Amino acid sequence: DVKVTQSSRYLVKRTGEKVFLECVQDMDHENMFWYRQDPGLGLRLIYFSYDVKMKEKGDIPEGYSVSREKKERFSLILESASTNQTSMYLCASGSIFGETQYFGPGTRLLVL
Amino acid sequence: DAKTTQPNSMESNEEEPVHLPCNHSTISGTDYIHWYRQLPSQGPEYVIHGLTSNVNNRMASLAIAEDRKSSTLILHRATLRDAAVYYCILRVVVYNQGGKLIFGQGTELSVKP
Numbered sequence: 383d384v385k386v387t388q389s390s391r392y393l394v395k396r397t398g399e400k401v402f403l404e405c406v407q408d409m410d411h412e413n414m415f416w417y418r419q420d421p422g423l424g425l426r427l428i429y430f431s432y433d434v435k436m437k438e439k440g441d442i443p444e445g446y447s448v449s450r451e452k453k454e455r456f457s458l459i460l461e462s463a464s465t466n467q468t469s470m471y472l473c474a475s476g477s478i479f480g481e482t483q484y485f486g487p488g489t490r491l492l493v494l
Numbered sequence: 495d496a497k498t499t500q501p502n503s504m505e506s507n508e509e510e511p512v513h514l515p516c517n518h519s520t521i522s523g524t525d526y527i528h529w530y531r532q533l534p535s536q537g538p539e540y541v542i543h544g545l546t547s548n549v550n551n552r553m554a555s556l557a558i559a560e561d562r563k564s565s566t567l568i569l570h571r572a573t574l575r576d577a578a579v580y581y582c583i584l585r586v587v588v589y590n591q592g593g594k595l596i597f598g599q600g601t602e603l604s605v606k607p
Contacts, residue, residue, distance in 0.1 A: 386537075415594070415595075417597075422599075424581070424597045424598060424599045424600060425538070425581075425597040426597070427594060427595075427596075427597075430594055440594070472537050472538070474537070474538075481526065481528070481543050481585070482540040482543075483530075483538075483540065483595060484540070485537030485538045485539065486537050487535075487536060487537050488536075488537050
């Protein structure tokens with residue numbers, strides 16, 4: 383079974399802190415994605431990556447950056463966390479030829 | 495980007511069929527129609543997808559209109575475990591780079607015993 387794991391299920395940070403959210407997949411997938419999910423807004427794509435060291439902006443990249451140094455790992459970075467980044471963050475992976483994205487369980491981030 | 499429109503919520507009785515509608519009037523010829531669902535406190539999971547023809551798998555069936563401007567996810571016998579938010583999604587094909595999913599608002603399905 384495909385497994386996508388995220389480093390934390392719950393995280394509490396203070397405004398201005400640098401925050402790292404880690405995502406690891408075990409299926410050698412080329413594609414990896416970061417979404418955030420907010421009530422009434424659904425899932426929105428932040429960044430995605432089609433290969434190591436490659437990244438593409440999604441629909442709401444402002445305030446975020448990403449890193450993909452290894453194929454299995456895709457990190458989302460909040461350089462200076464703000465309260466409006468309080469949200470559920472979901473990572474997903476998929477093969478370049480596949481139709482399916484596999485999602486992790488999510489990280490619920492609270493920024494105080 | 496192409497968008498989808500779904501009812502906010504639907505109710506079903508256990509062991510009855512459920513038809514979840516989705517409109518995607520601005521779909522382009524290469525966009526695949528995907529359905530995912532999200533159970534409480536979990537990430538979304540894949541249900542089914544199609545391009546032009548109707549599709550069946552062990553979880554559900556997907557009926558696609560001839561003009562592709564709408565589709566319907568069919569759960570043949572709803573169970574309590576099918577209570578979830580169902581997302582109708584268009585998969586945008588980017589040549590040689592896989593595709594990204596454009597999520598809509600989803601339909602919250604409740605199943606009554």
